[in-house]
Amino acid sequence: MSLPTSTASPTPTRSTPRPATPSHRSGYRTGLRWLLQTHGFMFLWALGMLVVLVAAATIIVSNVTTPAGSIVQHARQGLTWFPFSIAIVGITTYTNIHIGAGLTRRSLGWAALTAAVVMAVAYAALFTLALQLERAVYGWTGWAHGVDGAGGLFTSSGQVGLVVLDVGLLFLAGQLSGVLVGIVYYRAGGWWGTLALPLTAGPILLATPALSTAALGDLGLAPRVVLVLLVLGAMSLAAHRLILGVQVRKLAT
Amino acid sequence: MFDGRDPIYLQIADRIRTEILNGSLREEEQVMSTTQYATTYRINPATAAKAFAQLVDEGVLYKRRGVGMFVSPEARDQLMAGRRERFFTDVLEPLVAEARVLGIPLTEVADRLRQLDAGSGPTAAPQVARTAAPEGAALEDGGVR
Amino acid sequence: MSFGVEVQDLTVEYGRTVALERASLTLAPGAIHGLLGRNGSGKTTLLSVLAAFRRPSAGRVLVDGEDPWENPRVMAGTCLVRESGDVEVDTGMKDTLDYLERARPHFDRDLADRLMDTFELDPRRKPTKLSRGKRSAFGAVVGLATRAELTLFDEVYLGMDAPSRHAFYDALLEDYVEHPRTIVLSSHLIEEIERLLEHVVILDRGGVLLAEDADVLGARGARVTGPGPAVDAFVAGRRVLRREQLGPTVQATVDATLDDAARAEAHAAGLEVGPVDLQSLVVHLTAKEPAR
Numbered sequence: 001m002s003l004p005t006s007t008a009s010p011t012p013t014r015s016t017p018r019p020a021t022p023s024h025r026s027g028y029r030t031g032l033r034w035l036l037q038t039h040g041f042m043f044l045w046a047l048g049m050l051v052v053l054v055a056a057a058t059i060i061v062s063n064v065t066t067p068a069g070s071i072v073q074h075a076r077q078g079l080t081w082f083p084f085s086i087a088i089v090g091i092t093t094y095t096n097i098h099i100g101a102g103l104t105r106r107s108l109g110w111a112a113l114t115a116a117v118v119m120a121v122a123y124a125a126l127f128t129l130a131l132q133l134e135r136a137v138y139g140w141t142g143w144a145h146g147v148d149g150a151g152g153l154f155t156s157s158g159q160v161g162l163v164v165l166d167v168g169l170l171f172l173a174g175q176l177s178g179v180l181v182g183i184v185y186y187r188a189g190g191w192w193g194t195l196a197l198p199l200t201a202g203p204i205l206l207a208t209p210a211l212s213t214a215a216l217g218d219l220g221l222a223p224r225v226v227l228v229l230l231v232l233g234a235m236s237l238a239a240h241r242l243i244l245g246v247q248v249r250k251l252a253t
Numbered sequence: 254m255f256d257g258r259d260p261i262y263l264q265i266a267d268r269i270r271t272e273i274l275n276g277s278l279r280e281e282e283q284v285m286s287t288t289q290y291a292t293t294y295r296i297n298p299a300t301a302a303k304a305f306a307q308l309v310d311e312g313v314l315y316k317r318r319g320v321g322m323f324v325s326p327e328a329r330d331q332l333m334a335g336r337r338e339r340f341f342t343d344v345l346e347p348l349v350a351e352a353r354v355l356g357i358p359l360t361e362v363a364d365r366l367r368q369l370d371a372g373s374g375p376t377a378a379p380q381v382a383r384t385a386a387p388e389g390a391a392l393e394d395g396g397v398r
Numbered sequence: 399m400s401f402g403v404e405v406q407d408l409t410v411e412y413g414r415t416v417a418l419e420r421a422s423l424t425l426a427p428g429a430i431h432g433l434l435g436r437n438g439s440g441k442t443t444l445l446s447v448l449a450a451f452r453r454p455s456a457g458r459v460l461v462d463g464e465d466p467w468e469n470p471r472v473m474a475g476t477c478l479v480r481e482s483g484d485v486e487v488d489t490g491m492k493d494t495l496d497y498l499e500r501a502r503p504h505f506d507r508d509l510a511d512r513l514m515d516t517f518e519l520d521p522r523r524k525p526t527k528l529s530r531g532k533r534s535a536f537g538a539v540v541g542l543a544t545r546a547e548l549t550l551f552d553e554v555y556l557g558m559d560a561p562s563r564h565a566f567y568d569a570l571l572e573d574y575v576e577h578p579r580t581i582v583l584s585s586h587l588i589e590e591i592e593r594l595l596e597h598v599v600i601l602d603r604g605g606v607l608l609a610e611d612a613d614v615l616g617a618r619g620a621r622v623t624g625p626g627p628a629v630d631a632f633v634a635g636r637r638v639l640r641r642e643q644l645g646p647t648v649q650a651t652v653d654a655t656l657d658d659a660a661r662a663e664a665h666a667a668g669l670e671v672g673p674v675d676l677q678s679l680v681v682h683l684t685a686k687e688p689a690r
Contacts, residue, residue: 292568
């Protein structure tokens with residue numbers, strides 16, 4: 001997969017002046033901005049929910065017993081699947097708008113992949129920050145901040161690097177999978193879209209065991225990461241190819 | 254002309270000719286631009302332009318570069334001459350044919366014509382000029398559709 | 399600037415359905431074209447290919463001399479408004495206008511705002527909350543304000559009431575004379591748009607039935623009325639689209655452009671010759687008779 005020269009360096013979204021010569025690049029900017037706006041709005045929702053739920057759970061648990069494990073760690077699943085669903089909605093809604101506005105599929109493909117990476121990083125940052133804040137609170141109250149060592153790459157909440165790597169890869173798998181599911185539903189309709197779910201949503205389930213120290217025996221960290229990256233690369237390639245050939249659907253009237 | 258369905262551009266050209274003849278468009282007066290014509294009467298500008306081009310070809314209108322189109326000084330006389338010629342073929346000949354079909358003797362027709370002429374007198378022409386409708390109304394009720 | 403269109407042997411298949419079969423046509427740049435035909439004749443499919451919404455199954459399509467598929471320049475200069483437009487429906491229309499202002503090179507926001515007023519559209523409302531007619535009006539606003547070199551309106555007036563449609567025609571002409579560009583209007587409402595058109599393309603069963611200047615087409619077709627034998631003698635050798643008999647009187651609609659000599663001949667035979675409006679002509683030409 002070679003990056004087109006026009007999108008070689010992803011530019012941050014800002015209010016861009018109108019393009020003098022229309023190019024894939026200008027479409028890329030417009031598309032990325034739309035996708036990030038939509039995702040960003042839902043990110044704020046996720047942030048709010050996380051704060052409320054974790055605070056509530058912490059208060060309840062601490063009233064019943066002495067907390068012995070992180071509550072934030074359970075958000076790892078929620079923060080995978082919630083953005084996954086937003087990615088599905090995003091690509092299915094936006095394809096018509098993007099091409100209808102005279103922008104190319106190529107720019108849409110790169111915008112969707114970039115948005116996936118940006119959002120995965122954002123959610124990973126959110127998760128890591130929440131976990132560290134919680135760790136600080138636990139440290140202050142004297143509770144043990146335990147994590148389920150089998151589920152992810154990290155065995156202690158103090159391993160910030162491993163935490164970021166773990167959820168970063170997992171959330172990216174969720175994002176890419178969302179784009180794949182969405183574009184296949186868009187292209188092939190409900191029936192085939194559903195039948196293709198093992199292929200489109202499956203990669204998340206493929207990435208999960210690779211990130212879990214409980215599975216695949218005593219495979220080292222590097223091979224695990226490489227394995228996940230290979231899966232993610234294949235997903236990106238598939239998503240981009242599928243977007244590149246998309247035909248705009250008829251309007252339901 | 255057996256029906257009112259000539260191409261629209263011919264109808265527009267005819268409309269302008271009539272306006273010149275009845276005096277609502279005077280010599281050296283500027284006529285509407287094709288774009289004004291198009292938007293006012295909701296027709297394709299190319300169609301309007303075709304009508305104007307025909308009138309320019311005939312010498313009824315002339316172009317002043319960058320200003321617009323104007324009625325030629327000799328437009329009215331020229332149109333009059335043309336219409337006079339056609340009067341006999343287009344109006345009089347069918348009239349005679351119809352009179353024959355109905356069995357009306359031509360002397361009777363001639364008598365009636367003389368009566369009409371004596372009744373209205375020579376003031377008819379200026380009157381037409383004065384009561385000429387504004388351009389818009391003229392086309393609205395016309396057969397451009 | 400305006401984009402011209404050249405289509406050669408265009409075939410588009412949806413699965414086993416053939417929407418267009420070896421259609422060829424040319425659209426001159428800078429003109430207003432009418433795309434007419436019955437439902438299912440291939441109008442929407444043709445427009446979708448021009449706008450690079452779809453890829454042809456076979457044949458060649460050139461817009462401004464280039465293949466529109468994934469062509470950033472041509473796609474940016476082409477705007478297809480399908481019915482209510484491909485816009486975000488669940489957010490205020492203002493957001494869509496903001497978006498298009500960024501996405502479209504020639505988008506005129508002032509024009510868009512003026513047209514929103516004309517069609518009495520509240521920019522804060524979402525298209526999903528609007529009536530069909532109002533959504534169509536928003537599509538019209540988008541199509542006009544985008545000011546694309548090739549602007550394609552596919553039945554944009556569906557659900558619009560007569561005053562709104564006329565407001566649309568006025569706005570279209572007004573903006574067109576100031577910013578000439580290639581415009582294609584597909585419609586069933588032939589009578590209403592007839593005078594706006596410079597050129598007409600009629601599709602029938604996935605093929606191009608005819609493509610002609612509106613003027614030429616306007617003179618085409620005649621309705622001949624009179625005594626049966628006289629009518630039949632006159633129309634012999636001409637293509638009769640329809641023949642109706644009422645007692646001894648026959649009315650025949652012929653697909654022919656009658657010159658003055660032919661008209662004189664008809665008149666001499668005691669026949670009346672009347673015009674056929676474009677709407678009836680299209681109805682007759684695209685009626686049940688086999689197209690191929």
